[in-house]
Amino acid sequence: MKHLCLQLLATVLLTGPPLLAKKFYPDDPLTQEPAPINVDHLQSRELSRYYDLFSHTLGKPGERNTKRHVIRSKAIDTLGDPMDGAWYTKRHYWKPMTNEELIRGPGGNTPPSMDGPWTIVSAKTQGITPGFTMMDSKSRRYYVKFDPLNNPEMATAADMISTRFFHALGYHVWDT
Secondary structure: OHHHHHHHHHHHHHHHHHHHOOOOOOOOOOOEOOOOOOOOOOOOOOOOHHHHHHHHHHOOOOOOOOOOOOOOOOOEOOOOOEOEOOOEOOOOOOOOOOHHHHHHOOOOOOOOOOOOOOEEEEEOOOOOOOEEEEEOOOOOEEEEEOOOOOOOOHHHHHHHHHHHHHHHHOEOOOOO
């Protein structure tokens, strides 16, 4: 009887944890997000302005965590890590970047072409500093903005520094 109890106890202890373990699939963990769905033929529809006004003024639109329902993060793999995709790429945390890569940031190695004229495409319409969008002779688009005369490097320095931080963290940001 003692031998049977020990055998039963050993069976329960050895088979219990695998039953509670997370299930992984052969391709886990995923490293890439699935490709985005084609949305070329979407139809637009007009929303009621009154509904929008009252919904956002009196209500709380969107999903919210509650004690009974916790909203899980999206675009993560089975281990809880973010996947490479449309908004994020694993960079400095997973593979430390060199000082040169951190200083260069995104882009930084494709200045406007000097082989031909530059064409101003549009004016900068947002923010308080003047600027414009231009295209070089190779049809590459560049955004140019200027700082106020009394605060040189005010906005451009903040853009350059924050862009490099967010690029190192893995986010897709504008080339500087």
